[in-house]
Amino acid sequence: MKIDDLKQSNRVEDRRGQSGPSFGGSSYGDSGMGGLLLQLLFSRGKGKWFIIAIILFGLFAGGGNIGDLIGLNSSQTAYENTYTPSEVSDEDAIFISKVFASTEEFWTQEFKKEGLVYNPPKLVIYDRQTQTGGCGVGSASAGPFYCPGDSKVYIDLTFYQELTNKYKAAGDFAMAYVIAHEVGHHVQNELGTMKSFNQKRQSISEKAANALTVRLELQADYYAGAWAKHVEGQNLLEAGDIEEAMNAAHAVGDDTLQEAAYGQVMPDSFTHGTSEQRQSWFMRGFQYGDIRHGDTFSANI
Ligand SMILES: [Zn+2]
Incomplete structure (x- = not known):
């Protein structure tokens, strides 16, 4: 397809390089924090002090509450290791x-x-x-x-x-x-x-x-x-x-x-x-x- 003369859309949100729902920006909402927590627990699992640190960090960084942090739902188990480095230009x-x-x-x-x-x-x-x-x-x-x-x-x-x-x-x-x-x-x-x-x-x-x-x-x-x-x-x-x-x-x-x-x-x-x-x-x-x-x-x- 010939695209040289076409203009780009001004309705594109480029979220690439953002680590996930929680830290990507203010538009993601609170629910992502639980997902982040889940990901860290599964991938690192360094004991309860680490977990508490994450929760506290989450409270300050995300501005959410404990309910948001522990209110995990099944859709958030999507935080598995499916990431493959993007090679696109x-x-x-x-x-x-x-x-x-x-x-x-x-x-x-x-x-x-x-x-x-x-x-x-x-x-x-x-x-x-x-x-x-x-x-x-x-x-x-x-x-x-x-x-x-x-x-x-x-x-x-x-x-x-x-x-x-x-x-x-x-x-x-x-x-x-x-x-x-x-x-x-x-x-x-x-x-x-x-x-x-x-x-x-x-x-x-x-x-x-x-x-x-x-x-x-x-x-x-x-x-x-x-x-x-x-x-x-x-x-x-x-x-x-x-x-x-x-x-x-x-x-x-x-x-x-x-x-x-x-x-x-x-x-x-x-x-x-x-x-x-x-x-x-x-x-x-x-x-x-x-x-x-x-x-x-x-x-x-
Ligand atoms: Zn379809």
Whole structure:
């Protein structure tokens, strides 16, 4: 994808190099302190005086109270040793920021066509783990995700390498597809689709809920494709870009992932759609480039 003439997004929070929720900055809230404590206890374990010192330090440094410190919950056990040193250059961050800005431009325009106002999300670039506003502690090992609670897309740039090495989906546009897919979830949040999805999901079986989740995911793929048409219209696509996105959509299909992980496919547990479904909804988005043709909930998927 040609990005030289694109501007960067001004809605990016770069949290890289921050050690975790507690010491990263004031925006993380109190809940991270328990996580820090847990991490230190597990990784060091130097006896109770050390622990007391940590608690006291936590009180002064974090401004929390003992309740916050000992109020550990299961999501905070995410503080395991999953950290792998990031090898990405800032070039990757610039690319992602420009793609993100491009989605903002596109969706603002599309919402306007529908008589709606688009409130764009924010992008958080982080490493290791970070506190989200309503989705617990985001962990890099979980891959990129969107948090509806704070309307932010979270990404650890090591995923860029993972796409190439682990998922065999190389290329800048593979990464662009991933970003556009996450932004697609924000579009669903803005349009109220996510809210009705969450309401429906509560009163149905797990199997039916999985099937509904597949439709939500395929719609995000459709929206990613719609954005791709927008950049094609701006003459920003390079040879092979769409193939890169299709390859990535194939690589992260549930059947392909399950096949690789378990050697078999379990359709009832699908939550993202098969490789073929994901590719075909991305291509449909690329064909129409609008909001209207992306109703995966009533379509025969
Ligand atoms: Zn998704």
